[in-house]
Amino acid sequence: MRHRFIDETPLHVKAGNGGAGCISFRHEKYREFGGPDGGDGGKGGNVYILPSQSVNTLNHIRSNKIYRTQNGQPGLGRQKSGKDGRDIHIKVPLGTQILDADTNEVIHDLLTEEPYLLAEGARGGRGNTFFKSSTHQSPRFAQPGEETVESHYILSLKLIADAGLVGLPNAGKSTLLKALTEANPKTSDYPFTTLEPNLGVLNVSFARQIIIADIPGIIEGASKGHGLGLSFLKHIERVKVIIYVLDINAADVEAELNLLKHELSQYNPRLLERPSIVVFNKIDKMDDEGFTSDWISSYQKGSSLMDGSEVVGIxxxxxxxxxxLVDKLEAITSL
Ligand SMILES: Nc1nc2c(ncn2[C@@H]2O[C@H](COP(=O)(O)OP(=O)(O)OP(=O)(O)O)[C@@H](O)[C@H]2O)c(=O)[nH]1
Ligand SMILES: [Mg+2]
Structure with missing residues (x-):
């Protein structure tokens, strides 16, 4: 099965036009024409964006479709207003940003489950009843409904997580997500097992949860689009803490950590200012536990890449x- 994780997509919307006002006159028994009684046109339907925890991707958004709402109904005789067009709600994951397709400017950041009015339906026209005055007893005109225009946006998802797992392919990020949370991502001994970000929830206490994002492995050049990295780096832009996951058995962990930090900084230099934890994984493959912990603490003291990072062997x-690791995570994320 081909699986795609869509985290950026065009979105075209058009809210409903207003219904036309009605030109109508009362029919009375002994008079051919009574006074005007044309009602107002209904308002066009609104297009709302509905951030929701029930969706995790933008896969369901159809980029070639125009999401339209109904037009308002025309007004009717007997001063009856036309019906308003029905609204639509387009569900998106929390953390989705709405960008203007022309300027690429962020118009709105959807961080809570509150509906956002993206395109408002147009006003209905006034019926001829409205235009009756002492000087104009029988207006034979009404207003047309106002019209809306189609508008174009880009939806871009940036996951909301407290902590992000960053590492080379095969470092054990997904295995760690499994160890920390109930999430059950696929893990295996070949690189690029993870093709889309996974979120997991770590319950640290009765009321506290830490949301952790596992993203695909990062390789050299990820920030320039190599591997799967670049498009996923944006998902760690909002995390409070970055967890670098390294295989302690690697030939040169310093070079690997350097590579990861370099790719992050190429993408967004401010990511390096974020609190971080350096995790040395796969310590079970080392022979001597005492040696391993000494090695880790001397690495922490000796490496210039540490700048105050917490370091843990796992x-x-x-x-x-x-x-x-959980204790350290809890301490950092509660700051
Ligand atoms: N011995 C040992 N193997 C581990 C450990 N953690 C992960 N592995 C193995 O390392 C391999 C890669 O693990 P994954 O969790 O899939 O690695 P990943 O970092 O998510 O990899 P990508 O998704 O490809 O980036 C799997 O075969 C895991 O079983 C560990 O602590 N010890
Ligand atoms: Mg993985």
């Missing part, structure tokens, strides 16, 4: 050091 697979 085995995501064998559940070692996870409690320690």
């Amino acid at each position: 085995s995501a697979l064998k559940n070692m050091g996870i409690k320690n």
Whole structure:
């Protein structure tokens, strides 16, 4: 099965036109024409964007469709107003941004589950009743409904998570997400197992949850679009803490950490100012536990890439050091 994670898509909308006002006159038994009784046209339907936790991607948005709402109905005789057009609500994941398609400017950031009025239906026209005056007893005209125009946007999803797992392919990010949360992403011993971000929820206490995002592996040049990296880096833009996941058995962990930080900074230099935890994973593959922990603490002291980062040795697979990591995560995210 081909699986696509769409986190950016064009969106075309057109709210409904207003209904026309009605020209009508009362029919009375002994008079051919009574006074004007044409009602107003209805208002066109609105287009709302509805941020919702029930969707995680923009896959359901049809980029070649124009999302229209109904026009208002024309007014009727006997001063009856036309019906308003029905509204539509387009569901998107929390964290979706709406951009103007021409200027690329962010118009709105959908951070809560509150509906956002993207395109308002146009006003209906006044019926001829409205235009009756002492000097104009029988107006034979009414207003047309106002018209709306089609408008074009881009929806761009930036996941909302407290912590983001960043690492090379195969470092064990998804395995760690499994160890920390109820999420059950696919893991395997080939690179690029994860093709779309996964979110998991870590319950640290009765009332506190930490949302963790596992993104696809990052390789050199990710910030220039190599691998799967670039499009997913935006999902860690909003996290409070970045968790660098490294395989402690790698030939040169310093070079790997350097690569990760470099790609992040190429994408957005401010990401490096974010609090971070450096996680050395797969410590179960090391022979000597004492040696491993000494090595980790001396690395922490010696590496210029640390700048105050917390450092933890873990085995995501064998559940070692996870409690320690959770404590550190909890401390950082509650700041
Ligand atoms: N021995 C050992 N193996 C691990 C550990 N954590 C992960 N692995 C293995 O490493 C491989 C890669 O793990 P994943 O969790 O899929 O790695 P990933 O970082 O999500 O990889 P991508 O999604 O491709 O970027 C799998 O075979 C895991 O079983 C660990 O702590 N110890
Ligand atoms: Mg993965």
